Amino acid sequence: DAGVIQSPRHEVTEMGQEVTLRCKPISGHNSLFWYRQTMMRGLELLIYFNNNVPIDDSGMPEDRFSAKMPNASFSTLKIQPSEPRDSAVYFCASSFLLGGEQFFGPGTRLTVL
Amino acid sequence: SQELEQSPQSLIVQEGKNLTINCTSSKTLYGLYWYKQKYGEGLIFLMMLQKGGEEKSHEKITAKLDEKKQQSSLHITASQPSHAGIYLCGADNNNQGGKLIFGQGTELSVKP
Numbered sequence: 001d002a003g004v005i006q007s008p009r010h011e012v013t014e015m016g017q018e019v020t021l022r023c024k025p026i027s028g029h030n031s032l033f034w035y036r037q038t039m040m041r042g043l044e045l046l047i048y049f050n051n052n053v054p055i056d057d058s059g060m061p062e063d064r065f066s067a068k069m070p071n072a073s074f075s076t077l078k079i080q081p082s083e084p085r086d087s088a089v090y091f092c093a094s095s096f097l098l099g100g101e102q103f104f105g106p107g108t109r110l111t112v113l
Numbered sequence: 114s115q116e117l118e119q120s121p122q123s124l125i126v127q128e129g130k131n132l133t134i135n136c137t138s139s140k141t142l143y144g145l146y147w148y149k150q151k152y153g154e155g156l157i158f159l160m161m162l163q164k165g166g167e168e169k170s171h172e173k174i175t176a177k178l179d180e181k182k183q184q185s186s187l188h189i190t191a192s193q194p195s196h197a198g199i200y201l202c203g204a205d206n207n208n209q210g211g212k213l214i215f216g217q218g219t220e221l222s223v224k225p
Contacts (some may be wrong), residue, residue: 004155031211043156043201043215056212091155099144099210104155 002026004105006092012111018080021108024073025094033102034067034077035091043091049075050098082112116140117204119216127224131190134219136202138183144205145185146213147176151198159187159200189221197223 005024013019025032033048047057049069057067064083069075079086089109093102120135136145144163148156160169165180173190189196199220203213 033211042217043203045213048211050211056209093156095211097210099205101146101158101161102211102213103158104148106155109153 004092004094004103006090006105006108008108009106010109010111012113013082014113015083016081017112018078019082019086019110019112021077021090021092021110023075023077023092023105025075025092026103027073029094029096029103030072031095031098031100031102032069032075033093033095034075035093035104036088037091037107038088046077055098079110082110084112086110087112116206117202117214117216119200119202119219121219122217123220123222125222125224126192128193129191131188132192132221133189134187134200134221136185136187136204136216138204138206140183140204140206142178142180142183142185142204142206143208144210145176145178146203146205147185147187148201148203149198150201150218156201192221192223194223194225197221 007022031050034046037043046059047067052069067077089107091107093104095102118137146161147159150156160176162178168177175188178185199218201218203215
C-alpha cells in the first residue's frame, strides 16, 4: 500500500495568496484527519472526517481555513488568504476506524512570506 | 498549563542503555497513542493503549498505561542509534475515538 499521500511536499507563497493542500488517505480507511505542527504549538488537530463527513472542526483556527472531503479518496485543506503565521507543517492522517491507529502522511511544509 | 505533558523534553543516552519517557494527562485518558517522528518526516505509529494496566511491547519498546494516574510510560531497552528521534504521545480525553491531543514530544539522541 502506498500509505497516505500528500501534495505538495513543500509550498512557498506570499501573504494573501490562496493555498490548497491535498491528501489521499489509505484505501479503505474511513476517517481522515488534518493536523498542523509548529515549534511553538506542537501538533494540533484541525479537523477530522468520518465517512467523508466533517465531525469536529473546532481546531480550525479561523474562517480563512476550510477543509473538504468530496469522496473517500481525496481531501483538501484550503487557506484563503494566507498569512505568515500560517507557516507550519501540515499533516494528513487516516485510520480504518475512529479510535484506531492513525497513519500519517509525510506532511506539507508551508512557508508564507 | 499543558493538557498533556511529556518528560523529559530531551534525552541523550549512550547506546545500550535503557530509558523511559513519561506522558501525563490532566484529564481522563480513554486512549493513549505513542508515535515516533524523525525530523522533517511524518509520524510513525508505535503503540495504542486503551485499558488501565495495559502493557504492550514491540521489539525493544514497551509502553504501559496507568489509568488511575492518567499516565503512560514508554520504555526502551538497550537503546540503539536507530531509536533516535522525537517521541510523541497522543491522548483521547473525550472518548470520541480519534480526536487526539498531543504532547510536545521528547527528543531522544543515542550516542554510539
